[in-house]
Amino acid sequence: MRLLVHDSVSPVFAPALLVDYLTSEGVDATTDCHPTDADGVVAFAHDDALLDAPWVHAITAGYDDYPVEEYHEAGLTFTNSTGIHGTSVGESVVGHCLTFARRLHRYRDRQHDRQWEHEPYEAAFTLSGERACVVGLGTLGQGVAVRLDALGMDVVGVRRTPALVPGVSEVVTPDDLHDAVSDARFVVLTVPLTDETTGLVDAGVFATMREDAYLVNVARGEVVDQDALVTALESGAIAGAALDALDPEPLPAESPLWGFEEVLITPHCAALTNDYHEAVGDLVVTNARRIGRGADPVNRVV
Numbered sequence: 001m002r003l004l005v006h007d008s009v010s011p012v013f014a015p016a017l018l019v020d021y022l023t024s025e026g027v028d029a030t031t032d033c034h035p036t037d038a039d040g041v042v043a044f045a046h047d048d049a050l051l052d053a054p055w056v057h058a059i060t061a062g063y064d065d066y067p068v069e070e071y072h073e074a075g076l077t078f079t080n081s082t083g084i085h086g087t088s089v090g091e092s093v094v095g096h097c098l099t100f101a102r103r104l105h106r107y108r109d110r111q112h113d114r115q116w117e118h119e120p121y122e123a124a125f126t127l128s129g130e131r132a133c134v135v136g137l138g139t140l141g142q143g144v145a146v147r148l149d150a151l152g153m154d155v156v157g158v159r160r161t162p163a164l165v166p167g168v169s170e171v172v173t174p175d176d177l178h179d180a181v182s183d184a185r186f187v188v189l190t191v192p193l194t195d196e197t198t199g200l201v202d203a204g205v206f207a208t209m210r211e212d213a214y215l216v217n218v219a220r221g222e223v224v225d226q227d228a229l230v231t232a233l234e235s236g237a238i239a240g241a242a243l244d245a246l247d248p249e250p251l252p253a254e255s256p257l258w259g260f261e262e263v264l265i266t267p268h269c270a271a272l273t274n275d276y277h278e279a280v281g282d283l284v285v286t287n288a289r290r291i292g293r294g295a296d297p298v299n300r301v302v
């Protein structure tokens, strides 16, 4: 079994890091062959040459940018990296919520002006006792839920299968999204981008949210109606937003979202961490071995 680590992974980690890790685990890997000559390709983005490979592994959980139907028709095996982001994204979301509650973003803004000044007395709050609504309760959602619960928050969740998961006190289905967000201080988006979730958070949802509520989007930009978000922020329908996923990416310089004091924009980095290549590598090794012995790979999409 010989694997190609595709150059598209470069924005996330140096391809050689994964080649070295796979080699150390006894899997033959290179950055330098054509997909046709490899038994599998590890990629961050699709290109048509991947259609010539028997197996493509996405280093991401989201695969909304991949032509899954074409892969299916081409008869290739396609696997993703769901399962590895609970800790990194969970900690990032805790950071977003704490930043707003403890006003850290405003102090950091003022630091650049060497300004020693308190926030208004009413502005600071504690997460403990506040409610979060987490939309999507897979790896990301559960990673978020257990951490916010540990900070004393009441966490409710939304998913299509209304089964409870650790850290969550109540789960409802998407039909009850409005009810679920209506009394939450934080609404956290951790769903995949699908036909059902495109534009899920729209003007109606913002109208239902509390005026002191924050949206946290670590899913995909398209899950939110971004024009409606700008309107909601301008009108004070919600208090603010932490946005790690935007539409489009990078967010254009002229977007009004850059300018709000209560908006925290991060460049799709909530999952980035210095052992990301190892977490992906472990999945790739597992699947290389499984495929090698004719077993079904884990995290199979098609």
Ligand code: NDP
Pocket (backbone or CB within 6 Å): 061, 062, 063, 081, 082, 083, 085, 089, 135, 136, 137, 138, 139, 140, 141, 158, 159, 160, 161, 162, 174, 190, 191, 192, 193, 194, 196, 197, 218, 219, 220, 244, 245, 268, 269, 270, 271, 272
């Ligand atoms: P999982 O497949 O583990 O979880 C997805 C969850 O969403 C499940 O609980 C599923 O439950 C729920 N879900 C699916 N459709 C709907 C719907 N229409 N309404 C409500 N809930 C729904 O995926 P991950 O947690 O690993 O990743 C989720 C997404 O997060 C990725 O697809 C990706 O887009 C994004 N992501 C972003 C990262 C970042 O860096 N910002 C990092 C990693 C992922 P059920 O089936 O019961 O509905």
Ligand code: 7N6
Pocket (backbone or CB within 6 Å): 012, 059, 060, 061, 062, 063, 081, 085, 268, 271, 272
């Ligand atoms: C860069 C982010 C995912 O879907 O969006 C994330 O896994 C990946 C590592």
